Amino acid sequence: DQQVKQNSPSLSVQEGRISILNCDYTNSMFDYFLWYKKYPAEGPTFLISISSIKDKNEDGRFTVFLNKSAKHLSLHIVPSQPGDSAVYFCAALKYNNNDMRFGAGTRLTVKP
Amino acid sequence: NAGVTQTPKFQVLKTGQSMTLQCAQDMNHEYMSWYRQDPGMGLRLIHYSVGAGITDQGEVPNGYNVSRSTTEDFPLRLLSAAPSQTSVYFCASSYSRRDSTDTQYFGPGTRLTVL
Numbered sequence: 001d002q003q004v005k006q007n008s009p010s011l012s013v014q015e016g017r018i019s020i021l022n023c024d025y026t027n028s029m030f031d032y033f034l035w036y037k038k039y040p041a042e043g044p045t046f047l048i049s050i051s052s053i054k055d056k057n058e059d060g061r062f063t064v065f066l067n068k069s070a071k072h073l074s075l076h077i078v079p080s081q082p083g084d085s086a087v088y089f090c091a092a093l094k095y096n097n098n099d100m101r102f103g104a105g106t107r108l109t110v111k112p
Numbered sequence: 113n114a115g116v117t118q119t120p121k122f123q124v125l126k127t128g129q130s131m132t133l134q135c136a137q138d139m140n141h142e143y144m145s146w147y148r149q150d151p152g153m154g155l156r157l158i159h160y161s162v163g164a165g166i167t168d169q170g171e172v173p174n175g176y177n178v179s180r181s182t183t184e185d186f187p188l189r190l191l192s193a194a195p196s197q198t199s200v201y202f203c204a205s206s207y208s209r210r211d212s213t214d215t216q217y218f219g220p221g222t223r224l225t226v227l
Contacts, residue, residue, distance in 0.1 A: 002153075002154075006154075043204070043217075044218045045218065046215045046217075089154060098145070098157070098160050098168070099157055101154075101171070102154035104152050104153060105154055
């Protein structure tokens with residue numbers, strides 16, 4: 001069963017605009033959420049995370065929002081840049097549990 | 113630091129063959145893990161280790177063995193390869209042995225095809 005879902009396989013935005021990537025989860029026991037970015041032929045790299053005790057976390061152009069009641073999180077990239085073009089994975093886990101679950105990924109294309 | 117290294121980058125096997133995917137890290141990380149990535153499935157945890165001599169199963173462990181004799185190395189063994197094991201395999205490591213919220217660093221991956 002897919003406990004973490006990214007329902008949009010792809011997203012295309014114009015340079016300078018906002019990119020919004022969405023992620024839904026079904027397991028209410030998850031209490032830590034992460035976003036990873038992946039370029040072709042490379043491993044994923046950590047981007048930003050959020051604990052369930054927060055509803056927002058910012059790091060430069062990247063902001064993650066968490067809506068626990070809806071079991072939904074989103075990643076906002078403002079402003080989007082062509083170098084942001086990559087596959088973005090949402091992941092979730094429980095503290096002190098090593099079983100991290102990933103979504104299927106969303107391919108973001110930022111057009112110049 | 114080389115970070116997390118994986119060998120080989122590509123491998124083609126015939127059904128029933130065995131092989132070992134190598135993973136090494138030079139960051140003195142205690143936690144290491146193996147994932148497989150399949151189209152439409154994201155990454156799924158195969159096995160992990162919280163320190164030398166300690167390993168445990170993840171979400172999809174069947175058909176794979178691991179061992180952790182040193183802090184640096186965490187090889188993944190396929191005992192009898194099957195076409196269902198065609199995938200891209202990623203090794204990852206992080207500092208913490210108790211809390212996997214610690215940032216994980218991923219290797220570049222091994223693309224395995226089983227015919």
